[in-house]
């Protein structure tokens with residue numbers, strides 16, 4: 079196919095409640111929605127993608143306006159002429175980093191390619207599961223009582239696994255309280271890199287709670303320290319921010335820095351790299367699960383399909399749309415019986431509704 083036009087819609091979606099992690103409190107999600115127009119054998123097709131970079135470089139070094147700049151100046155110019163989704167990564171490889179921007183471009187090309195072929199992402203990946211189990215990520219709350227109320231609400235809604243955000247000063251006590259209140263529910267924690275190896279003795283206190291895993295306790299660029307820490311804990315070590323490619327995943331696995339990997343297509347440069355990480359981990363007997371970046375229904379639908387691959391044996395953070403949004407730009411993705419159906423329509427997602435896309439768009443750029 080040949081790309082003919084790319085429209086970047088910057089959308090701002092209000093969150094149903096403030097979402098506090100060790101790195102920020104967010105009350106809305108700014109994201110870039112990619113609307114790609116391409117020519118396939120003389121026909122015009124549309125592809126949708128979503129860049130998961132935050133408004134500020136707080137989760138990783140990428141951020142919305144930086145992604146728009148690198149796409150305009152350095153990535154789009156490399157996507158001229160005939161190309162396929164499977165060759166986008168190679169075309170963009172000379173540009174260092176900017177994985178979330180690259181991922182969104184590859185995603186839009188893949189969506190256009192699948193729509194043109196009338197193929198679902200599920201068929202393209204060869205997933206056989208019809209639905210995926212849903213976990214929920216629970217932010218840091220103002221009090222333990224508020225946390226217990228939030229967790230109770232999510233359990234009542236049917237979520238099958240609870241993940242608690244932690245940071246120094248909000249870790250042992252909230253986990254103990256959730257264990258005391260809800261018993262042996264599937265439970266894990268995510269520190270978003272808030273600790274150092276000097277906190278090892280403190281983090282060992284988490285071992286008494288029988289957690290499924292501890293996610294990214296240390297800095298994203300330190301595999302060695304995670305390997306050292308994993309020797310000191312019985313709780314399995316899971317990495318998120320650190321795993322930016324299949325190559326880094328291979329290093330993390332071989333160093334014993336990750337017993338489990340949180341796979342996020344945006345963080346690793348796209349859904350095709352995410353599949354490569356899935357395949358690598360599976361070959362090593364390392365479990366993966368699908369993380370979340372508060373995606374709109376575009377990324378959320380694609381993640382639901384990715385999470386149906388056989389190596390995604392742990393419940394992920396693919397929650398229903400209403401976990402974060404009262405209204406989405408696509409029809410809401412709903413959870414029934416703790417599960418989300420794997421989409422079977424052509425493409426990666428249900429396209430956004432034009433009036434909702436316009437309602438939440440704060441900036442439109444034509445490239």
Ligand SMILES: CC(=O)N[C@@H](Cc1ccc2ccccc2c1)C(=O)O
Nearest residue numbers: 097104107132215369370371372395
């Ligand atoms: C579901 C979950 O916990 N996601 C990330 C953290 C994260 C990711 C992207 C975000 C975008 C806007 C506001 C907060 C965000 C938090 C994580 O697993 O570490």
Ligand SMILES: [Mg+2]
Nearest residue numbers: 268293294318
């Ligand atoms: Mg995480």
